[in-house]
Amino acid sequence: MNDKHLDIMKNKDGFVAALDQSGGSTPKALAxxxxxxxxxxxxxxxxxxxxxxxTRIITSPAFNSEQILGAILFEQTMDRHIEGKYTGDYLADKGIVPFLKVDKGLAGEENGVQLMKPIHDLDETLQRANDRHIFGTKMRSVVNEPNKDGIKEVVQQQFDVAKQILDADLMPIIEPEVSINSKNKEECEDILKEEILNHLNNLGDRKVMLKLTIPTKANLYKELIDHDNVLRVVALSGGYSIKEANEKLKENHGLIASFSRALVGDLRADQSDEEFNKKLQEAVDDIYDASVNKK
Known part of the structure; x- marks a missing residue:
């Protein structure tokens, strides 16, 4: 594991950019x-x-290592080049830590949750990630209802895959997203926190990262943020507007952003480079401020 990247993710102020829309969500991202x-x-x-x-986002002067710690990539993006370099190497040269989305999407809902589909080629993908100098990975599940059995299964699957990723000397970002549309979101979060703690307490000296929906109850995840087995906890925007996501994030000490739509929502293909960079810089400034400056 890259010690320089480990130090950035552990100690530096900033946030993680999520640029990992995959096949199913790509048309929406382009639209x-x-x-x-x-x-x-x-x-x-x-x-x-x-x-x-x-490429336009990553090469923008607004996409800078003073405010952005890392970037999560889609598998195809990892295998492509920017200015003659693999994307991960280009990011690393900018001082930004590269991560890779490794899940294959969501299974259908059962017990109020959606597990990850099986990742049959995970070992091969992790080997390629190492070859491309990727630091860590991300995989997403979804919790819709406060079903204890379902949430337990989600967290078990996430940590099982995380251990396989750790064995490949990569840093896993565990992402059991709680839907912001859940009528029982706060109850889901309480159950999820306890399940995550149970697994963290059995990790020995290994560390993971967590990517969680901004909680309804401010600072609910402070115990996770401070846990010895957690490198960093980042938050997904989950469909909130950038304004709402940033306001909620500011209420949670130690929690930093890992936003996707909230980061790129005002960017358009027909913008001039000047306008594009200005809009991206405004979003970066706002998300950085919410990640660093707390109420």
Whole structure:
């Protein structure tokens, strides 16, 4: 594991950018960027266009290591190049730690949760991630209802995969997202916290990262943030607007952002470079402020 990247993720102020929309969510990401589905033909052109979008974001002067600690990439982005370098190497040269989304999407809902689909090629993917100088990984599940059996299964699956990732000398980001639309969101979060603590207490001297929905009750996850087996806890925006996400984030000490839509929501393909960089810098400034300056 890269010691320099480990130090950045443990000690530096800032936030993590999530640029990991995959196959199913790519058309939505492009549409939000102002590129309609009739602008490309087939998956190859679609992924070429989304890589152009991500390249524009990553190469922007607003995408800087003074405020951004790391960036989570989609698998194809990891295997592509920016200015002649693999994306992870380009980020590392900017002082930004590269992560990789490794899950294959969500299974159907059972017991109020959605587990990850099986990751049959995980060992091969982790080997490639090491070859591409990736520091860590991220995998997402979803909790919709306060079903104890379902939440227990979600956390068990997440930590099982995390141990496989740790064995490959990579840092796992465990992401059991609680839906912001859940009618019992706070109860879900209470159960989730206890399940995560149970697993953290059995990790020995190994560390993981956590990516969690901003909790309804401020500072609910402070015990996780301060836990000896947690490197960092980051928050997903979960569909909140950037303004609402930042306001909620400011109430949670030690919790930093790992936003996707809230980061790039005002970026458009037809913007001039000056306007594009200005909009991105405004978003970066706001998210950084919410991650660092607390109420």
């Amino acid at each position: 939000a960027y102002g590129v309609s589905e009739d602008a490309y033909s087939g998956e190859k052109e679609m992924f070429d266009m989304v890589h152009e979008m991500r």
